[in-house]
Amino acid sequence: MTISEPAPKPCSIRWVEETDSTQNEILKHIDEYDNMSVVAARYQTSGRGQRGNSWHSERGLNMTFSMLLRFGDDGLQPLRALDQFGITRAMTLAVCDYLEGEGINCMIKWPNDIYARNRKICGMLIENILEGEYVSRSIVGIGLNVNQKDFPGQLLNPTSMALQTGKDYSLENGLEKLCSSIVSCLRKGYYMPGSEAKALYLDRLYRLGRFEDYARCPGGEVFNARIVGVSDEGKLIVENRKGELEKFAFKEISYII
Ligand code: BTN
Numbered sequence: 001m002t003i004s005e006p007a008p009k010p011c012s013i014r015w016v017e018e019t020d021s022t023q024n025e026i027l028k029h030i031d032e033y034d035n036m037s038v039v040a041a042r043y044q045t046s047g048r049g050q051r052g053n054s055w056h057s058e059r060g061l062n063m064t065f066s067m068l069l070r071f072g073d074d075g076l077q078p079l080r081a082l083d084q085f086g087i088t089r090a091m092t093l094a095v096c097d098y099l100e101g102e103g104i105n106c107m108i109k110w111p112n113d114i115y116a117r118n119r120k121i122c123g124m125l126i127e128n129i130l131e132g133e134y135v136s137r138s139i140v141g142i143g144l145n146v147n148q149k150d151f152p153g154q155l156l157n158p159t160s161m162a163l164q165t166g167k168d169y170s171l172e173n174g175l176e177k178l179c180s181s182i183v184s185c186l187r188k189g190y191y192m193p194g195s196e197a198k199a200l201y202l203d204r205l206y207r208l209g210r211f212e213d214y215a216r217c218p219g220g221e222v223f224n225a226r227i228v229g230v231s232d233e234g235k236l237i238v239e240n241r242k243g244e245l246e247k248f249a250f251k252e253i254s255y256i257i
Pocket of ligand 1: 020021022023024044046047048049050051053055063064065066113122123124125140141142143
């Protein structure tokens with residue numbers, strides 16, 4: 001007889017009709033929220049994206065939520081600041097696990113975008129609070145395009161679950177399932193150095209090993225190279241046509257897609 005693992009306890013989810021940003025909502029009341037609490041909004045008036053951009057999401061059509069992670073005594077295992085990229089690994093793998101469960105093949109575009117058929121289906125904003133050499137808390141914001149089918153023209157190659165499958169989804173049920181995937185990845189210690197998440201993240205890495213064009217930031221110089229890995233601290237490692245390796249931090253490179 002096989003004894004199956006108990007299903008991970010779903011995290012507590014609070015839905016709000018409208019807020020400026022679920023990231024700000026958690027930050028404002030951070031001491032009141034337990035580890036793995038989630039605030040989800042039907043609409044954000046000032047959704048925040050990476051690189052200081054805003055995050056577009058039509059009212060009531062997509063998942064826009066933030067989860068608080070607490071490390072140390074009252075939460076997850078202690079995590080050194082040096083290893084904070086582990087949070088990115090765990091969260092991206094959890095989103096992929098959820099999407100694959102819904103029949104959507106996906107890849108991770110370094111560091112934390114999720115792509116389905118060359119188009120962005122999900123973005124993440126991970127804001128870590130450090131205390132000394134450790135991460136004490138992390139606010140992980142996730143914007144997953146679910147039922148939206150039309151996007152403003154200025155957005156670069158967006159897609160949604162509905163566009164990928166032709167189905168319409170319940171946001172409440174979907175978020176419960178996605179949160180179960182996240183809890184399961186956290187319980188497996190995917191954020192910790194030395195976990196299997198490192199290999200799993202590479203397996204899912206968009207453009208791994210293919211020569212493609214990239215631009216240096218700032219400056220914009222275009223170069224042809226292939227991604228060969230991601231360093232422990234989360235830098236992208238690329239190899240140029242001469243076989244030379246170079247590491248890039250997030251703001252130092254952009255993909256030409
Ligand atoms: C990106 O630019 O790709 C990151 C997008 C992150 C958006 C999510 S939506 C929920 C949470 N609240 C925010 O204001 N931003 C994140």
